[in-house]
Amino acid sequence: MNRVRLLVFNPVLNVLDYRVPDGMATPLGALVVAPLGPRQVLGIVWEPDQLEGEAVADSRLRPLLEVLPVPPIPAPLRRLIEWTADYYCAPLNAVARMMLGPMAALRGGGTATEYRLTGVEPARLTPQRAAALDALQGEQASIRELAELASVSDGVLRGMVSAGMLEAVTVDLDRPYPRANPKHAAPDLSDEQAAAADTFVAAVRDGGFQPFLLDGVTGSGKTECYFEAVAEALNTGKQVLVLLPEIALTENFLRRFEARFGVPPVLWHSGLKQSERRRAWRAIVAGQAQVVVGARSALFLPYARLGLIVVDEAHEVSFKQDDGVRYNARDVAVIRARFEGIPVILASATPALESLQLAESGVYRKIDLPSRFGGAELPDIQIVDLRSEAPERGHWLSPRLVRELKLRLERGEQSLLFLNRRGYAPLTLCRHCGYRFQCPNCTAWLVEHRLSRRLACHHCGHEVPVPDACPECHTPDCLVACGPGVERIADEVAEIMPDARVAIVTSDTLNTPEKIGEFVAAAEEKLIDVIVGTQLVTKGYHFPELTLVGVVDADLGLEGGDLRAAERTYQQVAQVAGRAGRGEKPGEVLIQTRHPEATVIAALAAGDRDAFYAAEAEARRDAGAPPFGRWAAIIVSSEDEAEARDAARAIGGTRPNLPDVMILGPAPAPLSLLRGRYRYRLLINARRSAQLQDVIRQWLGGLKFPPGVRVGVDIDPYSF
Ligand code: ADP
Ligand code: ZN
Numbered sequence: 014m015n016r017v018r019l020l021v022f023n024p025v026l027n028v029l030d031y032r033v034p035d036g037m038a039t040p041l042g043a044l045v046v047a048p049l050g051p052r053q054v055l056g057i058v059w060e061p062d063q064l065e066g067e068a069v070a071d072s073r074l075r076p077l078l079e080v081l082p083v084p085p086i087p088a089p090l091r092r093l094i095e096w097t098a099d100y101y102c103a104p105l106n107a108v109a110r111m112m113l114g115p116m117a118a119l120r121g122g123g124t125a126t127e128y129r130l131t132g133v134e135p136a137r138l139t140p141q142r143a144a145a146l147d148a149l150q151g152e153q154a155s156i157r158e159l160a161e162l163a164s165v166s167d168g169v170l171r172g173m174v175s176a177g178m179l180e181a182v183t184v185d186l187d188r189p190y191p192r193a194n195p196k197h198a199a200p201d202l203s204d205e206q207a208a209a210a211d212t213f214v215a216a217v218r219d220g221g222f223q224p225f226l227l228d229g230v231t232g233s234g235k236t237e238c239y240f241e242a243v244a245e246a247l248n249t250g251k252q253v254l255v256l257l258p259e260i261a262l263t264e265n266f267l268r269r270f271e272a273r274f275g276v277p278p279v280l281w282h283s284g285l286k287q288s289e290r291r292r293a294w295r296a297i298v299a300g301q302a303q304v305v306v307g308a309r310s311a312l313f314l315p316y317a318r319l320g321l322i323v324v325d326e327a328h329e330v331s332f333k334q335d336d337g338v339r340y341n342a343r344d345v346a347v348i349r350a351r352f353e354g355i356p357v358i359l360a361s362a363t364p365a366l367e368s369l370q371l372a373e374s375g376v377y378r379k380i381d382l383p384s385r386f387g388g389a390e391l392p393d394i395q396i397v398d399l400r401s402e403a404p405e406r407g408h409w410l411s412p413r414l415v416r417e418l419k420l421r422l423e424r425g426e427q428s429l430l431f432l433n434r435r436g437y438a439p440l441t442l443c444r445h446c447g448y449r450f451q452c453p454n455c456t457a458w459l460v461e462h463r464l465s466r467r468l469a470c471h472h473c474g475h476e477v478p479v480p481d482a483c484p485e486c487h488t489p490d491c492l493v494a495c496g497p498g499v500e501r502i503a504d505e506v507a508e509i510m511p512d513a514r515v516a517i518v519t520s521d522t523l524n525t526p527e528k529i530g531e532f533v534a535a536a537e538e539k540l541i542d543v544i545v546g547t548q549l550v551t552k553g554y555h556f557p558e559l560t561l562v563g564v565v566d567a568d569l570g571l572e573g574g575d576l577r578a579a580e581r582t583y584q585q586v587a588q589v590a591g592r593a594g595r596g597e598k599p600g601e602v603l604i605q606t607r608h609p610e611a612t613v614i615a616a617l618a619a620g621d622r623d624a625f626y627a628a629e630a631e632a633r634r635d636a637g638a639p640p641f642g643r644w645a646a647i648i649v650s651s652e653d654e655a656e657a658r659d660a661a662r663a664i665g666g667t668r669p670n671l672p673d674v675m676i677l678g679p680a681p682a683p684l685s686l687l688r689g690r691y692r693y694r695l696l697i698n699a700r701r702s703a704q705l706q707d708v709i710r711q712w713l714g715g716l717k718f719p720p721g722v723r724v725g726v727d728i729d730p731y732s733f
Contacts, residue, residue: 014071015039018064019047019056022106022113028066029056032074039077042085044119046078053078055119057086057109063095064105081119084298086112086315089352093313096348102706102726103338111313111338114294115287123187123295125288128170128179129153135176141169142178153182154286186292190279193303195244197275206238209380213242216356217321218249224347226327226372227360229382231591232389232555235360236266238382239323240273242358243304247274251320251355252297253304254311256342258329258552263306264529265554266325270306281307281314309334309342312349319353322346326552327359327368328584330577330731339727343368362591363584363622365577366629370640385595392562392593392600396609396618408505409497414563414603415509422513422542426598427558429544430502431551431589432565435471435519437463437501438494443483445491454689462521463500473688502565503545510543518546551588557596562589567606567614575732576638579613583625586617637675637698639729643705646727647695647713648682653721654691660722661693669712673700683732690723
């Protein structure tokens with residue numbers, strides 16, 4: 014009898030055996046539908062010896078129902094899924110889920126039905142229909158998505174379909190994406206760039222696993238270099254995956270891509286609508302999507318002919334996923350390249366210490382671009398010691414920074430003020446009774462957003478309107494804002510330079526590709542004098558007239574329990590400094606700090622990157638931190654505080670006693686309440702050689718917890 018072992022997508026079960034009906038072809042990697050109790054499950058045909066599970070007797074096997082009409086998942090991707098599950102101590106099927114497209118895409122069906130307004134407008138409208146009419150102008154999507162857009166129920170929209178106000182449109186999901194042209198607009202590369210590009214092109218042509226660290230200062234033209242490798246992949250009919258840290262940044266990237274190759278790339282991110290996801294997924298598995306640009310979730314897709322992976326801004330924290338499967342897309346990208354036997358390029362101006370270490374030890378091949386393209390100078394960086402050059406009371410810009418800002422305005426040049434804090438003020442309290450606005454779901458203050466007149470939690474999204482009176486003592490008009498956010502800095506700029514045109518750039522203000530596009534256009538046309546922004550402005554943008562960067566508070570990132578606090582501060586400040594002086598005019602950077610003596614600040618001021626990395630390596634070596642030692646965290650959470658604490662204690666009580674493994678905790682996690690769940694944490698520190706994952710698996714494997722308790726393992730965590 015013909016039998017198969019499946020990796021199944023079920024919350025409890027991972028592995029099940031089935032009988033293959035006569036005449037059904039079930040190659041390894043095939044996606045199939047199988048019966049499970051009264052229901053059906055989706056599964057992937059897997060190598061039986063790779064999946065642990067007891068073999069069921071032939072006589073008890075149920076037959077598979079159906080093989081889905083999509084190509085089988087190739088072996089390198091199956092190996093990647095196993096590796097990821099093993100390394101990050103995550104369930105296999107949770108990892109495998111990340112490669113699946115929308116169910117509808119798997120089910121075949123090359124069309125989707127979407128709806129759009131017809132222009133029919135009855136004279137009398139219910140308020141909901143009127144609202145939908147307003148919100149859905151120019152939109153086309155599924156009923157569900159339109160309902161979400163318009164904040165009405167599906168039923169309202171179905172009613173509008175019946176009333177002839179909305180019409181169905183059939184979307185062809187198999188219409189091909191336009192072909193990119195590798196020769197559309199090839200730039201003249203500098204000698205430095207050409208040398209780097211040649212190396213990448215050869216690697217793509219020859220194939221084989223080769224990891225590169227493209228280490229080039231801001232403005233050195235890294236993108237143009239790896240675009241040559243992309244062009245080579247296009248020439249040879251291979252697919253390319255470009256991972257970018259935040260999809261909000263792609264607008265700028267897309268324009269450059271289109272300028273170079275004549276067409277936009279295929280996008281993959283959480284903001285896509287269903288039909289776009291389905292279309293992209295089908296084109297990716299069919300090999301028709303040539304270049305896919307995506308957030309980290311694009312990493313696990315089943316590309317038909319992957320020939321190159323690029324991870325741009327590879328040091329970025331957002332490559333680390335912190336819920337569900339906790340993995341680092343930068344690291345997994347390298348592993349994927351290894352299994353696929355292809356080159357991978359990690360590009361950064363400020364690589365993670367881990368990446369530099371791997372380059373130093375010869376695992377990665379390091380390609381340097383030490384100078385800016387076109388001979389632009391790196392900006393001059395100066396420190397403003399806030400202790401001796403204090404801003405006026407209730408203000409955050411020092412006299413020197415104010416002087417420089419005014420000078421730029423006079424000269425018609427642009428300035429950028431960087432503060433990594435959205436909103437107006439990070440804490441609001443009552444002047445009268447001291448009441449502080451706190452999130453009911455998280456251990457966090459509510460952040461005042463004056464533009465939207467709301468108090469918001471930046472962790473769970475909880476929002477309330479700013480009240481007129483204190484909710485505790487009911488005194489009217491008693492609320493005071495404590496500390497600055499970008500909105501408040503923008504107010505301060507308006508106060509000192511009433512004529513300046515100020516733009517606030519955060520994920521709140523630039524929340525659509527259109528708005529990002531408008532901002533970029535306005536900045537390029539010099540319709541903006543001062544940009545006030547969060548880390549959203551630190552990367553990618555290239556404004557030739559920008560000659561001053563002010564870092565409002567360089568100490569901000571150094572607080573808190575973050576293993577990589579110093580490195581992140583270095584990266585952020587170096588990146589934002591890199592926005593200055595990219596054109597013909599030289600740039601200047603002022604860093605406001607209360608700790609000018611801190612290693613990271615001193616290194617920034619001296620422009621001495623090596624000094625920073627050397628000191629950071631030293632500190633990490635002393636602490637047994639990565640890349641010299643290993644960290645892992647076990648995070649226990651529940652909606653019930655006692656339950657979470659008890660479970661954490663139970664784990665702590667069975668801790669293994671090993672010579673090269675140190676276990677700390679349990680203790681409340683830094684965000685001890687997050688999205689309504691109480692969190693406890695154990696930290697594990699081990700030597701590099703320790704089999705950390707095996708230790709954790711054995712330790713947790715025997716324990717049972719109440720259903721409300723979640724136990725998550727975070728290997729190589731970013732923040733604790
Ligand atoms: P990085 O990513 O290293 O900071 P970019 O790739 O953004 O640098 O390049 C900086 C600027 O220089 C961009 O505006 C880019 O278009 C321009 N540039 C880089 N290389 C070339 C080239 N060979 N020819 C023309 N312009 C280039
Ligand atoms: Zn919250």
